[in-house]
Amino acid sequence: MTRHAKHIFKLDPAKDIDDSSLGQIVKSGTDLILVSGTDNVTEENVSKLLRRIRKFDVSAALEISHPDAAVPGFNHYFIPTVINTDNVTFSHGMLVEALMEYHDFIDYDSVSLLPYIIMNQDCKAFKHAQCHAVEDEEFIAMIHMLDKLYKMDYIYIEYSGMFGDRGLVAEAYEAAEHASIVYGGGIVSEDTARRMDSVSDIMVVGNIIYDDVEQALETII
Numbered sequence: 001m002t003r004h005a006k007h008i009f010k011l012d013p014a015k016d017i018d019d020s021s022l023g024q025i026v027k028s029g030t031d032l033i034l035v036s037g038t039d040n041v042t043e044e045n046v047s048k049l050l051r052r053i054r055k056f057d058v059s060a061a062l063e064i065s066h067p068d069a070a071v072p073g074f075n076h077y078f079i080p081t082v083i084n085t086d087n088v089t090f091s092h093g094m095l096v097e098a099l100m101e102y103h104d105f106i107d108y109d110s111v112s113l114l115p116y117i118i119m120n121q122d123c124k125a126f127k128h129a130q131c132h133a134v135e136d137e138e139f140i141a142m143i144h145m146l147d148k149l150y151k152m153d154y155i156y157i158e159y160s161g162m163f164g165d166r167g168l169v170a171e172a173y174e175a176a177e178h179a180s181i182v183y184g185g186g187i188v189s190e191d192t193a194r195r196m197d198s199v200s201d202i203m204v205v206g207n208i209i210y211d212d213v214e215q216a217l218e219t220i221i
């Protein structure tokens with residue numbers, strides 16, 4: 001039997017989606033609905049989207065991009081930590097500050113750290129998190145560090161908005177012994193999904209949901 005990477009649809013609470021399209025996405029058979037975005041993510045728009053998702057019987061996770069938008073009621077929480085940032089605020093600074101305030105209230109079993117290596121220099125997240133461009137050698141060293149030393153459960157290779165370098169993603173997939181390789185960026189069709197399917201453990205599909213929902217559904221292979 002062919003092994004497939006797991007599939008995630010990433011819904012951005014700052015973007016509009018009509019009820020019919022949301023229903024199609026949520027009932028699509030994807031492995032997880034992940035709520036996440038870089039900017040304009042608020043408690044209000046996250047809560048509103050969660051209420052709409054909860055009309056369906058599916059698991060939903062929240063990627064907490066801002067402490068103020070950590071809405072309760074999700075099945076799981078992911079906290080991003082950006083590895084190729086030049087500003088510790090985005091690797092652990094915000095997190096340490098949040099833990100000083102919220103540690104007593106957190107159910108750590110429902111929270112996972114999600115380390116990001118952001119590769120697309122033109123994407124919003126790259127600029128927002130003050131990232132530096134990563135050469136191939138540094139990239140693979142980061143994979144080894146996260147996988148074998150930090151023993152992370154996940155490593156997110158983020159090409160948000162563009163289809164990534166498949167050869168490089170394949171190298172990371174082969175190098176990782178422990179971590180699941182999460183790939184995101186430019187998966188917009190069955191063909192692009194198939195190309196990353198064999199070199200990642202988990203594929204994330206985002207923007208195409210908002211551009212063409214039928215195309216988005218084709219990424220489930």
Ligand SMILES: CC(C)=CCC/C(C)=C/CC/C(C)=C/CC/C(C)=C/CC/C(C)=C/CC/C(C)=C/CC/C(C)=C/COP(=O)(O)OP(=O)(O)O
Nearest residue numbers: 037038064065067070077080090094095098124125129160
């Ligand atoms: C309920 C509960 C479990 C509470 C826990 C409380 C707690 C511990 C909260 C901590 C929260 C915390 C500290 C959050 C901050 C974590 C952090 C370092 C965030 C980095 C800030 C940030 C937004 C960086 C941007 C890069 C990034 C990793 C974004 C994630 C999403 C992403 C990459 C989206 C892709 O971009 P997109 O928005 O789709 O771009 P387009 O619109 O162009 O498509």
Ligand SMILES: O=P(O)(O)OC[C@@H](O)CO
Nearest residue numbers: 160161184185186206207
């Ligand atoms: O929006 P796209 O390009 O599908 O990328 C998905 C996800 O990796 C964004 O964080």
Ligand SMILES: [Mg+2]
Nearest residue numbers: 012160206207
């Ligand atoms: Mg997006």
